[in-house]
Amino acid sequence: MNAEAPPPPPALYAKRKAVFPRQIDGRFRRLKWLIMAVALGVYYVTPWLRWNRGPYSPDQAVLVDLAHRRFYMFAIEIWPQEFYFVAGLLIMAGVGLFLVTSAVGRAWCGYACPQTVWTDLFQHIDRFIDGDRNAQLRLQAAPWGPGKIAKRALKWSIYLGIAFWTGGAWIMYFADAPTLTRQFWSGQAAPVAYATVAVLTFTTFWLGGFMREQVCIYMCPWPRIQSAMLDEKSLLVTYKDWRGEPRGKAAKGSEKPLGDCIDCGLCTAVCPTGIDIREGSQIGCITCALCIDACDRVMGQLGRPRGLIDYATLEDSEREMKGEPATPHRKLIWHPRTLVYFGLWSAIGLTMLFLLGTRHHLALNVAKDRNPPYMLLSSGEVRNAYTLKLRNMEGRPRRIRVSLEGVPGAAMWTDETARSTSARTLTVTAAPDQTMPLRVYVAAPAGTASQPLEFELEALDREGGEASYHTRFDAPGGD
């Protein structure tokens, strides 16, 4: 064998380096506090808000009532037939993410994403139990002993408590919150409620407590999509290398000119995903801007201008390097792509609002009997049978007039009234917030041919409302 063996190839697997971000205060940290408080508040409080809908409907402001197939959101009530409203909301959420990305970059990742909010929360618990970054690093390296076990047990119990509370709050959106809470603790809730809480407790505990930044870097598709959406006009957390480099601590008497970066490492110490922003824009950067807070503080202490790390577009960085003035913020946010997204987003929103405002709270479906398609009566008349489904989407009983359109000479009656009462119209009372089945027989004189038939509904209350359904009247000899 020859003496020189080839060097071993580099390992393909990178082991995770645990991240222990250091506490930092600053304007972006305070903004994060505010957004976290609002986001968690909305999540935990919303199911407990009440909204009076009268005696026939639940009084929970936001409720996804799967059992009764209703979706309530404050004054809006959506039936399964109107699910396109929910689809519209989801599309708005999607376009909204594009809009935010095009306006202010990865702000969703940095501030509002649940993974970010819960990871941030858990990292504060780490600091609360174990101390700040250095203490955490020491504890991590320390051998297992009573002290470490106690601290880990306490910390993980708090994780578990928060995780359980997170899962517990989720199921409140699907049933009356106070009732479900009572049922949950007395063991009477549906098995699916316990299963959901268990699954969400586990995912919160695992993703928030242990996976953390790996979710953003390896698991989440959104950073990939975002990196395709970012361009030289996007707001990014940017290290201005033209100003900072060459970095280093000025040694006394050294003649070597140095940049503004003193290589203190604070920007990497505070980073919740453990990256070095000075390496440039990268997928691990969720643009939480904590490194801006850190660097601004150091620059302030050194008496140098702030903004060595700053929200800036690549385009502006270059302009600034050449000494040109930066683009005003207004222009950074309102560029053509943002306007297109905003237009699209508002168009969907306005269309939905318009549809919501003008929708009828009355609907009709008709299923014609096909076996047999028609009946000959002893008088020679032809009878067809239909099952009408009247949907009264108001939370109160309504008088509704059903009438026939087409088929001259035809008259109808129901399975609860006698043939002798047959007429071109009939009036029924539809129960509140329900679909009312109505069995209707229509008889037409002998010799009537097959032809189209239309059922029409008209609500007889002050609000009114109409609906209709086109069907057929079948007769012998027809097609």
Add this chain to the structure above:
Amino acid sequence: MANKRIDEPTGTETMGHEWDGIEELDTPLPRWWLLTFYACILFAIGYVVVYPAIPLATRGTPGLWGWTSRGQLAQEMDKAKGEHAATLAALAATPIETLPGKPELMQAAVAGGRAAFRVNCVQCHGSGAAGSRGYPNLNDDDWLWGGDLRTIETTITHGVRFPGDDATRQSLMPSFGHDGILSAAQVDDVASYVRSLAKLEPAGAAAQRGAATFAANCVVCHGAEGKGSRAVGAPNLADAIWLYGGSHADVVASVTNAHAGVMPAWGAKLDPVTIKMLAAYVHSLGGGEASPQTPGTANVPAPVK
């Protein structure tokens, strides 16, 4: 094999064979995979022990728990029966005429009747109860024996012309042509008359000749105006509904060789509650008639025999 060696970049042993210089690493299975595999083996052993598993000559091993799919079905059927018990008991205690006054019970009866109809009745009457030639349509308003709840129940219980049931609906039309009671020409004339009653033919000379024959032979059962009689199940000849066809040839055939359709007496096969539910279902199909009421006692059901 002889050629096993440690592959340097990976540090893993090779399988020892090579094709055109291509070798295969003997990479051990991941531990999680092995553990899952062993867990599956343990589960399979437990499964074989507690569940029926190994097929033998006549039946399989029963398993410790004694579970069978047939037993589970029986359990579920028992449970369903238990759930329906209260409704069935209420139905059994309710005279059929009073059902329309109890909408919930009526609904349950119609639903139960629909299910029983699918099993017992569709073979002749069709899945939509529309019948076919010789098998009456149950949706229409034409009833041979009567269309109120009690009458339908009686017809289902005792059947029509069913040998072996003393209370069965009984009547027989003579085969006028076949038995030589009427000549072929007379039958033809009667057919013309009958069709003129239903306004299918103009009342011509043949019909006028047939009228006399009809009066002599047919009015006993079918009535002077041909409106039929429910007491003997004689069909109404003046309406638009023809069980055996309304063309001239069809009517001639019916008069020549009389029809005598048979329906089984279901009282011997089905329990009274099922029959009650069937009657309610048939009644609900759109042609049901109101129960007869004695004047002055509007809401009191007819006396039950």
